[in-house]
Amino acid sequence: MTETDGNSALGQGSKTLSEFESARLLAGFGIPTAKGILAQNLEEVKKAAESIGYPVVLKACSPEVSHKTESGLVAVDLRNEADLELAFQKISGSSAAKGGGFLVQEMIKGGRELVMGMIRDPQFGPCVMFGLGGIFTEILGDVTFRPAPLSEADAAEMMREIKGNKILDAVRGMPAVDADSLIQCLMAVGRIGMEREEIEAIDVNPLIIQGSKPVAVDALVILK
Amino acid sequence: MARKLDSFFEPRSVAVIGATSVRHKSGNDILLNIMANNYSGELYLVNPKGGDIMGKKVYSSIGDLPEGIDMAVIILPAKLNSQAIRECAARGINAIVLAAGGFSEVDEEGQLLQAELEKAVKETGVRVIGPNTSGMTSTPHNFTSSFFPLGWIPRGNISYIAQTGNFATHTMRYITTGENFGVARVVGIGNKVDVDESDVLEYYASDPETKAIFVYLESFKSPKRFLEIARETTRRKPIILLKGGSTDGGSHAAGAHTAALASDDRIIDGALKQAGITRIYKYSLLILAAKALSAMPLPRGNRVSFLAPSGAMLVAMTDMCQKYWNLEVPALEESSRRRLQEISPPYIRMRNPVDIWASAMVNGIEFGYREGMEAVLKDPHIDAVVPIMMITDETGVPDLQFVVDLARKYPEKPIYVTFSAEKKHMDAAKAFLEPRGVPTFPMIEEPLEVLSVLAQCRKYMDRP
Numbered sequence: 001m002t003e004t005d006g007n008s009a010l011g012q013g014s015k016t017l018s019e020f021e022s023a024r025l026l027a028g029f030g031i032p033t034a035k036g037i038l039a040q041n042l043e044e045v046k047k048a049a050e051s052i053g054y055p056v057v058l059k060a061c062s063p064e065v066s067h068k069t070e071s072g073l074v075a076v077d078l079r080n081e082a083d084l085e086l087a088f089q090k091i092s093g094s095s096a097a098k099g100g101g102f103l104v105q106e107m108i109k110g111g112r113e114l115v116m117g118m119i120r121d122p123q124f125g126p127c128v129m130f131g132l133g134g135i136f137t138e139i140l141g142d143v144t145f146r147p148a149p150l151s152e153a154d155a156a157e158m159m160r161e162i163k164g165n166k167i168l169d170a171v172r173g174m175p176a177v178d179a180d181s182l183i184q185c186l187m188a189v190g191r192i193g194m195e196r197e198e199i200e201a202i203d204v205n206p207l208i209i210q211g212s213k214p215v216a217v218d219a220l221v222i223l224k
Numbered sequence: 225m226a227r228k229l230d231s232f233f234e235p236r237s238v239a240v241i242g243a244t245s246v247r248h249k250s251g252n253d254i255l256l257n258i259m260a261n262n263y264s265g266e267l268y269l270v271n272p273k274g275g276d277i278m279g280k281k282v283y284s285s286i287g288d289l290p291e292g293i294d295m296a297v298i299i300l301p302a303k304l305n306s307q308a309i310r311e312c313a314a315r316g317i318n319a320i321v322l323a324a325g326g327f328s329e330v331d332e333e334g335q336l337l338q339a340e341l342e343k344a345v346k347e348t349g350v351r352v353i354g355p356n357t358s359g360m361t362s363t364p365h366n367f368t369s370s371f372f373p374l375g376w377i378p379r380g381n382i383s384y385i386a387q388t389g390n391f392a393t394h395t396m397r398y399i400t401t402g403e404n405f406g407v408a409r410v411v412g413i414g415n416k417v418d419v420d421e422s423d424v425l426e427y428y429a430s431d432p433e434t435k436a437i438f439v440y441l442e443s444f445k446s447p448k449r450f451l452e453i454a455r456e457t458t459r460r461k462p463i464i465l466l467k468g469g470s471t472d473g474g475s476h477a478a479g480a481h482t483a484a485l486a487s488d489d490r491i492i493d494g495a496l497k498q499a500g501i502t503r504i505y506k507y508s509l510l511i512l513a514a515k516a517l518s519a520m521p522l523p524r525g526n527r528v529s530f531l532a533p534s535g536a537m538l539v540a541m542t543d544m545c546q547k548y549w550n551l552e553v554p555a556l557e558e559s560s561r562r563r564l565q566e567i568s569p570p571y572i573r574m575r576n577p578v579d580i581w582a583s584a585m586v587n588g589i590e591f592g593y594r595e596g597m598e599a600v601l602k603d604p605h606i607d608a609v610v611p612i613m614m615i616t617d618e619t620g621v622p623d624l625q626f627v628v629d630l631a632r633k634y635p636e637k638p639i640y641v642t643f644s645a646e647k648k649h650m651d652a653a654k655a656f657l658e659p660r661g662v663p664t665f666p667m668i669e670e671p672l673e674v675l676s677v678l679a680q681c682r683k684y685m686d687r688p
Contacts, residue, residue, distance in 0.1 A: 117482025145494035
């Protein structure tokens with residue numbers, strides 16, 4: 001992921017940013033994101049995978065497509081070029097792909113998925129959310145909010161506050177989550193809310209814990 | 225900044241617009257309240273009929289009032305209020321309480337009247353509490369604008385902000401007749417055309433008379449300012465808040481998980497935590513926690529010891545402490561435990577919580593509770609002590625002075641007394657203990673629930 005400012009990519013008339021643009025925005029605020037390269041055709045896709053290193057994830061990349069997994073526009077854990085080519089044929093052949101190119105992404109592995117996000121509340125302004133990620137976000141709704149900007153203490157409290165907070169400890173052979181890195185991520189989401197008026201909402205889901213470090217794997221940025 | 229509300233809380237002179245000699249009307253009850261509280265400033269009465277009320281001259285119009293009156297309470301029909309504001313402003317009155325209802329809380333016509341009020345406030349620059357409020361009480365200044373029959377309101381160190389008329393009316397009537405604690409300031413903010421919850425909070429934050437702030441709110445008029453003031457204040461004074469009702473949801477951007485999960489309640493919860501405001505969900509805690517804080521210091525932590533005359537009470541309360549109240553019932557120092565064992569027959573294994581009944585039966589109620597309480601009050605692992613006192617004619621009615629003495633001997637540790645058995649002895653104990661600075665609670669859960677709230681306040685106060 002290049003560390004350029006997300007400004008130039010922002011907007012362009014669409015109501016959401018593409019995943020690639022979203023990730024670039026987050027990275028610009030210091031949030032670790034999965035390495036990703038945008039590609040337009042199979043050749044570029046192969047080259048990108050080569051440069052990132054297998055295994056990779058391949059996704060259709062378009063601002064209009066937000067539920068990619070459900071639409072069959074995501075293929076994960078592609079271990080070699082043959083896997084990649086097969087996935088490319090499937091995704092590029094799908095009617096749901098709308099011609100925004102393809103995102104080749106580093107395959108982030110970790111047993112723990114968290115969620116973080118931002119919304120604008122009519123009373124309290126930008127608010128940061130943190131909680132259990134992946135499918136548990138919808139199933140358990142184990143999340144907590146704080147108005148931005150967040151202090152370090154606010155972020156640390158949010159981490160303790162969710163019911164499933166043990167997920168952040170050393171569990172089942174996995175190391176404890178690096179609290180400082182997670183605190184920095186939450187504070188950064190708050191800063192985006194404070195500094196980027198044009199952004200209405202952010203979902204980072206999942207935020208995968210790779211080893212002990214959080215990495216934003218899928219991000220959705222909604223514009224006003 | 226905060227001192228801008230001085231004229232409300234420390235008025236040297238007050239005009240009552242709409243004063244009347246007709247009994248049981250608001251314009252008369254307010255006069256009785258003002259007199260019952262020994263207001264010592266100048267009082268001016270206005271009624272178009274003129275004459276005199278209770279021997280006091282009545283001015284027939286606001287225009288006839290002298291210059292330099294600090295504050296006016298306007299008790300007139302809704303449609304006359306904005307004109308009255310302008311007339312008061314013309315006489316140099318800068319602080320006004322509007323009692324009348326019939327504004328935006330009722331119908332469209334009321335909304336129009338309220339818009340007129342807002343215009344009058346803006347154009348004249350006066351400060352207004354209300355409309356639709358019983359107004360405010362300030363005991364250090366012996367003043368209340370309440371038009372609900374209250375009688376004398378005892379002075380204390382608790383202040384209330386309420387988005388409801390009932391705190392300055394019937395809830396206050398309960399406190400003054402059913403409890404033994406007093407208040408410093410009470411404001412019913414009503415429809416908030418001008419003065420809102422943040423203005424009052426700011427005043428209380430720097431008010432030396434206010435030791436703790438209790439809030440009932442249904443909506444925030446200036447949420448960010450309120451939180452900003454609270455965030456700083458809660459490091460010095462507890463703020464305990466009950467949020468009533470919920471505002472319209474669904475105003476967040478659709479399509480994001482975050483938005484779908486962003487209920488008002490979750491966001492308010494996060495906002496209050498960030499500001500160090502202790503959120504409560506029970507109306508009665510607005511009174512019970514106030515009573516506890518009036519008499520006793522904020523506990524230093526959440527470690528409680530309680531003494532009960534029943535195994536079931538020990539077990540059930542311990543369960544509740546852990547499950548609902550975030551209170552610890554820690555093990556005692558060995559020396560404390562040994563002392564407890566000394567005062568008890570050997571067949572009871574003494575520890576925390578304390579099974580005090582055998583000791584009280586063998587050695588007398590007073591001895592058992594006194595020695596038992598002292599043992600745990602001395603213990604460095606204990607922040608607060610709750611004796612559940614069982615008193616009946618047959619088992620003995622102790623002289624409760626020992627509880628008062630223990631409270632004085634260990635002033636840094638709250639003692640909250642609760643009861644079992646005979647109601648008449650509970651009432652007598654309350655009447656004896658509370659005026660002497662020891663709060664009592666009729667139901668055994670109540671003191672622990674209050675401790676839970678206050679331990680949270682302490683946690684916020686000690687934030688890094």
